[in-house]
Amino acid sequence: MGVFLRLAWRNLWRHRRRTIISASAIAFGLICIIFFHAFITGFNESYIENAVRVYMGHIQIHHQGFQESMNIDDYIADPQAVLRIVSQTPHLQAYTTRIKGYGLTAIGDNSSGVLILGVVPEEEAQATFIEECMVEGKYLSADSIGTIIIGKGLADNLQVKVGDSLIIITNALDRTTGRGRYTVRGIFRTNYSELDGGAVFMNIADAQGLFAYDDKVSEIALLVDDSQNVPQAKRFLIEQLGQERLTQLEVLDWTEIAPQMQQMVEFMEIFLEILLVIIILATFFGIFNTMLMSILGRMREFGIMKAMGTRPSQIFRLIIYESSLLGLIALAVGAGLGYLVTVLANINGLDLAFFAEGFEAFGAITTIVYAKLTLNGFIFALVVVITTTVLVAIYPAIKAARIKPLEAIRYI
Amino acid sequence: MEIINAVNLVKIYEDKGVPVMALSDVSLTINKGDFISIAGPSGSGKTTLLNIIGGLDAPTKGRVYLEGEDLTRMSPSQLARLRLNKYGFIFQSYNLIPVLTALENVEYVMHLQGVPSQERHRRATEILDEVGLRGMYNRRPDHLSGGEQQRVAVARAVVAIPMLVLADEPTANLDSATGERLMDLMARLNQKRGITFLFSTHDPMVMDRARRLIRLKDGRIVGEGNADRG
Incomplete structure (x- = not known):
């Protein structure tokens, strides 16, 4: 071991308590960085996953303009041709075809505007969480003609229970009024x-009758295996639909369908950055003073070393070694504990029931967030902390390296 | 053989804006093998003279030549190299590196000089044995008495066989018996190894042991000659 490394290591333990406190402060900062990074990553992924899996899908195919207008005239005329392409999409996990339009539902004196969704029950159950969200009665099936499932809020609003019949009215494609009674x-x-x-799900056959749609559909929603693969899948669909001259169709990903979600993710990332800056600054200033005091308290010693011929660069190196070793001790402890805490938060999840109302606004099925530790996030935390620890030492190291030996020997 | 030639040294300090004359037209030469004491009361300029000769301080006027090279024209890094290779320092309050053992303290300068590990170890143990610290190699300064610490400091100063050892009141913090033993040690090293010593003191015992005595008062040399042994 070089003499300066040995000196640095021993200097570190001259004030055992001070070193332990400093290392603990750095380790705590590291644990916070690892944990919050993993928590926000997990939050964003679960937020996207929730919204995508509840209903939206990663990608939707419509007729041009349908997403904006919800006009029943903007339909996919030949869904089978589109589905042939969809079925070859890279990373495809599931898809669902839907007829979608607004209407009015009524029971007795109560009525409400609704979003009517005609779905293939099996497809919809594979592509979304809807079947798992049933709180009363049963989910739709292939032979459940003439029945619907409705949202809890709508049921409460209309004071409807399972087994009741609702009338649904809408504008049909043939310019008539589509009308039906559904249980x-x-x-x-x-x-x-x-x-x-305000949503009503019915079998697609019922919706075809209600909207006079025959074999047409309004929307095909796709789910891919990972949100990272959305751009590739989207590119494929645009190219293939173009080749098949289905250019009247539009392919939208989740960031275009629900831009507020993308904004939310970006907001959380900015929030994370602000949080990390606060943690890093708190750690920086927390140890800066300790480091400075430690160096100033040894100026006379540095003076003696310089008088004996130690070069300024060697004094500088000695102090940087000290802070690096301090950082490495903190790194070993902080990385271990940070990893442990994050793994526990990944396995057990964090129940944010306290903020449940806020979560509902985000469309979360569950209030439990699972922290997700990524290799990049972990390495980022380690690099940030070791860099911070070294940066903290630079000013005191320059000060010690520059002091004249005689001034330092006289230093009190 | 002349190793140091200090010519017309003047040093003026500023003390709260008031100029203080620390050295006034001081000239002296030091020859190889000298055992010189600079004596004088506090404030007479002893430490200032030592610091200027050792390249730790610069004179306001005058020149210091070490083997013909002018120290006062050297850059800080040249002076650092010079201190490393040509000088040994013994300070009043020992000033060992507290986290290094006696052996490591003695090896430190040789480390900076790039002396190989085995050679370092051999020379350091040899000199520690010579100063009477056999068996105390691995003790840290806080486990050594004041006299033992000062002997480590002497060993550290001489181990690299410097051209000149500068000792600033080396016995000031020691009791008289320990101080005498330290002077015996330095005199022995001077005679046996031919190491040149220049030390400042106001201790009559130390003055008595010097072979050459330079008396300073108010920054001026007021007497110089061979020490009175009578």
Whole structure:
């Protein structure tokens, strides 16, 4: 071991308590950085996953303009041709075809505007969480013609229970008024206010009749295996639909369908950055003073070393070694504990029931967030902490390296 | 053989804006093998003279030549190299590196000089044995008495066989018996190894042991000659 490394290590333990306190402060900062990074990553992923899996899907295909207008005239005329392409999409996990339009539902004197969703029950159950969100009654099935499932909010609003019949009225494609009576087969709760308060799911065959759609559909929603693969899948669909001259269709990913979600993710990332800056600054200033005091208290010693011929660069190196060793001790402890805490938060999740109302606004099915530790996040935390620890020492190291030996020997 | 030639040294300090004359037209030469004491009361300029000769301080006027090279024209890094290779320092309050053992303290300068590990160890143990610290190699300064610490400091100063050892009141913090033993040690090293010593003191015992005595008062040399042994 070089003499300066040996000196640095021993200097570190001259004031054992001070070193332990400093190392603990740095380790705590590191634990916070690892944990919050993993927590926000987990939060964002679960937020996207929730919203995507509740109903939206990663990608939707519509007729141009349908997403904006919800006009029943903007339909996919040949869904089978589109589905042939969809089925070859890279990373495809599931898809669902839907007829979608607004209407009015009524029971007795109560009525409400609703979003009518005609779905293939099996497809919809594979692509979304809707079947798992049933709180009363049953989910739709292939032979459940003439029945619907409705959101809990809508059920409460209309004072409807399972087994009651609702009338649904809408504008049909043939310019007539589509009208039908449907029995409530089940009630779901997604915590997604748009669905819970005003959505009605029915078998696609019923919707085709109600909207006079025949074999047409309004929307095909796709789920891919990982949100990272959305751009690749989207590119493929645009290219293939173009080749098949289906250019009247639009392919939108979740950031375009629900831009507020993307904004939320970006907000959380900015929040994380601010949080990290605060933690880093708190750690920096927490140990800066300790480090400075430690160096100033040894100026006379540095003076003697310089008088004997130690070069300024060697004094500088000695102090940087000291802070690096301090950082490495903190790193070993902080990285270990940070990893442990994050793994526990990944396995057990963190129940944020306290903030449940806020979560409902985000469309979360569950209030439990699972921290997700990424290799990048972990390495980032380690690099930030070791860099901070070294940076903290630079000013005191320059001060010690520059002092004249005689001034330092006289230093009190 | 002349190793140091200090010519017309003047040093003026500023003390709260008031100029203080620490050295006034001091000239002296030091020859190889000298055992010189600079004596004088507090404030007479002893430490200032030692610091200027050792390249730790610069004179306001005058020149210091070490083997013909002018120290006062050297850069800080040249002076650092010079201190490392040509000088040994013994300070009043020992000033050992507290986290290093006696052996490591003695090896430190040789470390800076790039002396290989085995050679360092051999020379350091040899000199520690010579100063009477056999068996105390691995003790840290806080486990050594004042006299033992000062002997480590002497060993550290001489181990690299410097051209000149500068000792600033080396016995000031020691009791008289320990101080005498330290002077015996330095005199022995001077005679046996031919190491040149220049020390400042106001201790009559130390003055008596010097072979050459320079008396300073108010920054001026007021007497110089061979020490009176009578």
